[in-house]
Amino acid sequence: MAGCARIGENTMETRKPYEQTYYPPVPTKLTKFFRTNIFYQFFRFVVLNIKMLRMVRKH
Amino acid sequence: MNPFLYRRITTLCNCALLCSLLLKFYTVALDKIFQTCFNKSGLQNMARLLILGAGIAGQTAALHARKRLGRGHEVVVVSPNSKWNWIPSNIWVGTGYLKPEQVVFPLAPVYQKTGIIFHQAKAVSIHPEGDSGSATPFVTIEHTSESKSGQSENVYYDYLINATGPKLNFSATKGLGPDGNSLSVCTYLHAGETAKALQSLVQKMKKGEKQTLIIGTGHGNCTCQGAAFEYLFNVEHELRRQEVREKAKIIWISNEQELGDFGIGGMHISRGGYITHSKIFTESLYTERGIEWITRAHVKEVTKNEISYETIEGEEKTVQHDFAMLLPPFSGVGLKAFRKDGTEITTDLFAPNSFMKVDADYSAKAYADWRPEDWPKTYQSPLYKNIFAVGIAFAPPHAISKPMFSPNKTPIFPTPPRTGMPSGVMARQVAFNITDMMNGKAEAPKRHASMANMGAACIASAGANFFNGTAVSMTMFPIIPDFGKYPDTGRDLQYTSGEIGLAGHWIKHFLHYAFIYKAKANPLWRVVPE
Numbered sequence: 001m002a003g004c005a006r007i008g009e010n011t012m013e014t015r016k017p018y019e020q021t022y023y024p025p026v027p028t029k030l031t032k033f034f035r036t037n038i039f040y041q042f043f044r045f046v047v048l049n050i051k052m053l054r055m056v057r058k059h
Numbered sequence: 060m061n062p063f064l065y066r067r068i069t070t071l072c073n074c075a076l077l078c079s080l081l082l083k084f085y086t087v088a089l090d091k092i093f094q095t096c097f098n099k100s101g102l103q104n105m106a107r108l109l110i111l112g113a114g115i116a117g118q119t120a121a122l123h124a125r126k127r128l129g130r131g132h133e134v135v136v137v138s139p140n141s142k143w144n145w146i147p148s149n150i151w152v153g154t155g156y157l158k159p160e161q162v163v164f165p166l167a168p169v170y171q172k173t174g175i176i177f178h179q180a181k182a183v184s185i186h187p188e189g190d191s192g193s194a195t196p197f198v199t200i201e202h203t204s205e206s207k208s209g210q211s212e213n214v215y216y217d218y219l220i221n222a223t224g225p226k227l228n229f230s231a232t233k234g235l236g237p238d239g240n241s242l243s244v245c246t247y248l249h250a251g252e253t254a255k256a257l258q259s260l261v262q263k264m265k266k267g268e269k270q271t272l273i274i275g276t277g278h279g280n281c282t283c284q285g286a287a288f289e290y291l292f293n294v295e296h297e298l299r300r301q302e303v304r305e306k307a308k309i310i311w312i313s314n315e316q317e318l319g320d321f322g323i324g325g326m327h328i329s330r331g332g333y334i335t336h337s338k339i340f341t342e343s344l345y346t347e348r349g350i351e352w353i354t355r356a357h358v359k360e361v362t363k364n365e366i367s368y369e370t371i372e373g374e375e376k377t378v379q380h381d382f383a384m385l386l387p388p389f390s391g392v393g394l395k396a397f398r399k400d401g402t403e404i405t406t407d408l409f410a411p412n413s414f415m416k417v418d419a420d421y422s423a424k425a426y427a428d429w430r431p432e433d434w435p436k437t438y439q440s441p442l443y444k445n446i447f448a449v450g451i452a453f454a455p456p457h458a459i460s461k462p463m464f465s466p467n468k469t470p471i472f473p474t475p476p477r478t479g480m481p482s483g484v485m486a487r488q489v490a491f492n493i494t495d496m497m498n499g500k501a502e503a504p505k506r507h508a509s510m511a512n513m514g515a516a517c518i519a520s521a522g523a524n525f526f527n528g529t530a531v532s533m534t535m536f537p538i539i540p541d542f543g544k545y546p547d548t549g550r551d552l553q554y555t556s557g558e559i560g561l562a563g564h565w566i567k568h569f570l571h572y573a574f575i576y577k578a579k580a581n582p583l584w585r586v587v588p589e
Contacts (some may be wrong), residue, residue, distance in 0.1 A: 011239040020352065024342035035560045036527050047563035048532050052566075055534050055554060056588045 067183035084549045106132050107498045108415035109198060109216035111182045111394075113138035113166055115146070115479045116486040117222035117452030118578050119589060123490040125173050126585070132497055134174075135214060139181040139203045141165060143578050144247050147479060148571050150289045153242075153384070154297045155258060157525045157527070159251040162571075164579060173580050178214065179204040182223065182392075185408065186213075187443040188399035196445070197335065218493045221415050221448040223488060225389035228278075232387070234361035235277040240382040241361045244290050253384060257294065260382050264303035270381040273366060275312035277385030279471040281356030282319050284313060285478070287386050294384075295348050296522030304349075310378065311352040312368065312385070314471050316463055318342050318352055322473035324460045326535050327548035328557050334548065340557060344531075353378070355463070357471045358385060373466035389451060389474070391415065404410035407442060417443065421454070426461050430539045431511030433457065437504035440488050442501075447489045450482035459539060479574075480515045481538060481589030484508050514554055518567040521559060529564030532556075 016022050027035075035038045108128070110121050113136050125134045138580040142163040164355040170177040180200040188197045197213040227245050229236030236243060242256055260270050274291040276284060291311055298304045312320075319325045319341030326337050345352055355371035366385075367377050391413025396404045409415055419435040433456040440446040448454075455475045463472045485508040492504035514536035521529045534556050540549025548555075577587040 021346040024337065024346045024478075026343055026347050035529055038526070038561070039183060041561040041565075044558070045565055048558075048562055048566060051534050051554075052516040055477075055516050055536065056513050058536060058554070059233055 064259035066276070075420055083546045095191075102413065104470070106217040107135060107215065107221070108132065108218045108223065108493060108497065109135045109137065109214055110220045110222055111137050111198065112224055112450070112452065113143060114222060114224045114450060114482075115574075116224075116452070116482040117220070117245075118143060118530055119483045119486040120172065120220050120222060120431075120490040121170075121175055122578075122580050123487050123585065124494050125175050127491065127494040128497060130174070133177065134177060134178040135216070136170060136199050137178045137180050137182055137198070137214065138166065138167075138232050139179065141167065141179050141204065141254050143169075145501075145571060145575050145578070147286075147535065148247075148569075149244045149247055149250040150286060150293055150520060151224075152247055153244040153253040153257070153290055153525055154293045154523070155254040156293070156297070159247040162247050164575065169578070169580050178202065178212070180212070182394055183211070184395040184397060185219070185446070186397050186399075187219075187408075187446060190397075190399060190401075192397070193200065196443075217445060218497065219446045220486075220489060220493070221394070221446065222450050223392045223452045225451045226392045226413070227387045228390045229387045231280075232278045232358055232385075235358070235387055237386060239361060240363050241277060241385045241453065243386065244286065244384065245386065256382060257297070261298070261301050264298075264306035265301070268304070269306050271308045271379055272382045273310045273312055273378065273380040274384045275356075275386070276314050276355075276473075277358045277361065278388040279314045279369075279469055280388045280474050281314055281386050282322050282389060282474040282476045283386055284315060284473060285476065285517065285519055287311075287313070289320070290384055292344070292348065292519075292521035293519070293523060295350060295529070296524070302526075309348075309350045310380075311350055312356050312366065312378070313352070313354050314357060314369070314473055315354050316460070316472065317354060318345060320460055320473060322458075322460055322476040323535070323538065324540060324549070325549055326533070326555055326557070327552070328555055329446070329552050330557075334552065337557060340559075344559065349527065355471055357465070357469050361385065366407060369465055369467065369469055371463055371465050371471050371472070373469075391452065391454075404442075408440065408446075410454035412454065415448035415452055417448050417453045419454070419456040421456055424457065431455060431509070431537070434511045434539050435509040436509045438485055438508070439504055442554075447493065449486045449489050451477050452486075453477075477510075478515060480517070480519060480589060481508075481510055484513060487589055509539075511537050511541060513538055518563050518570065520564060520567050524563065525564070525568075527561070528564035529559050529561055530567050531559045532563040532566065 091388045110117050120175050121136050143166050145162045148162045177572045180202040182198050184199045187194050195215045197215045202210045213452045243251040275287050298307050317338045319337035327334050356368040358368045360367040365377050396408040417435045417438045420433040460473050488506045488508035494499040515538050517533045519531040536554035537550045542549045573587050577584045
């Protein structure tokens with residue numbers, strides 16, 4: 001099982017080739033910023049609610 | 060004031076008062092006439108709908124049925140618990156973000172308000188043909204309230220909905236569960252105890268001790284990976300909030316073949332120019348949050364500091380822990396069933412896992428032969444047409460994820476989840492079908508609610524905070540993959556999506572209040588969808 005590196009700790013010690021956490025894609029700083037940006041998330045809140053209502057209407 | 064105008068206003072007020080009194084009299088008189096005609100003269104016989112269980116499915120069915128049935132019919136609910144629990148929020152109780160009393164409310168006042176008869180009791184046995192004394196079907200219950208504890212009673216019914224939910228089968232794994240060496244968030248009481256254990260662990264970490272936390276599934280046949288997933292990321296978020304994250308090693312252990320399976324075989328979504336499997340996004344989140352994972356594992360034993368598990372390759376392995384929150388496998392609650400002459404027919408009415416057989420195709424099939432049509436549509440028992448089972452209580456025809464076995468023949472794959480949304484939808488449709496039959500509008504169930512033709516929206520919390528919390532928001536259609544209609548991925552990519560962000564946390568918080576509001580049958584409760 002792999003040892004785990006916190007993303008952003010870019011040292012040789014935390015780079016673990018051939019282990020499970022070496023391969024998955026990780027979000028950039030910009031992606032992480034938008035995940036908790038109030039204005040963008042308010043927009044996503046509206047979009048997600050519409051998506052879910054579409055789903056409910058399909059029943 | 061002009062005397063003429065004053066007289067006009069007084070006259071108008073008197074007229075309005077008289078009209079309202081007449082209206083009230085008219086309403087009461089109509090009600091009396093209705094009661095007399097339909098209950099006493101025998102134009103329409105009173106019928107009784109009995110619902111076993113008051114969880115998401117049971118409560119949904121009870122409220123809809125009560126609303127659609129006149130006072131000439133009875134709705135009776137039997138539940139061993141005196142409180143209703145919004146189970147999806149238990150994970151927040153398990154981290155201390157919510158208190159146990161914030162996810163429950165007493166059932167009796169709601170039933171009193173809505174005119175539903177309530178017995179705080181557990182169902183013991185079903186007698187669908189009655190007994191030697193009477194041909195009326197009944198269920199034997201055993202009271203669990205303080206005043207009547209241990210007393211048995213027969214509750215007669217015309218229609219029965221089994222919405223008993225699961226038995227938390229901790230005994231399937233040695234040492235599993237709050238009475239053993241692991242914790243749980245399956246009930247609000249378990250979650251409350253788990254929160255205390257977590258806070259005690261945090262105190263140790265604050266003193267500089269390193270701790271290992273293991274979260275996941277406690278058996279090779281578990282379901283509900285989503286709940287364990289939510290708890291995992293909420294714990295990680297809580298440890299960051301308490302500034303002890305670097306002292307914690309967090310490990311996910313699961314019976315899924317790959318991360319992101321969730322018991323539904325995972326799902327594909329269109330993102331960034333690719334059709335991508337949920338495995339990729341889930342692994343990304345685990346890596347981002349520094350969480351290790353063990354998949355394809357059947358937990359065999361939990362001791363105070365060690366978890367033993369078998370891998371899909373058949374290897375026996377162990378992992379050390381200081382804190383383990385492992386979900387148990389589910390089974391039916393163990394209801395028995397008897398014919399009129401006392402012959403036991405439990406195995407006819409129920410599958411071997413004690414879930415109730417309904418209108419599904421239970422013939423043994425290879426994975427390649429699974430079809431969406433295998434899944435039930437009306438949830439009606441094939442043996443007794445007045446018995447239905449909804450929510451977790453019905454027996455699925457097979458898994459959704461591909462069955463996998465170790466070389467020792469140990470099954471290591473998730474059983475199908477039946478989350479709140481599909482449970483609510485099927486409960487509503489079954490309630491509508493039964494009320495139509497009771498009201499004489501139909502002779503057989505007309506409405507369908509197959510999981511193969513139903514979508515689901517799922518919000519999985521990944522950290523609770525109004526400003527920096529996140530949740531994974533997923534939608535999928537259909538729940539059961541249909542490779543005939545959607546050959547590439549089994550699901551409609553227009554309706555299947557997933558993203559992580561603060562908006563998901565807001566939605567989950569909103570749903571917490573909305574569904575508790577609905578379950579309390581407060582005004583306009585029907586506006587809140589299932």
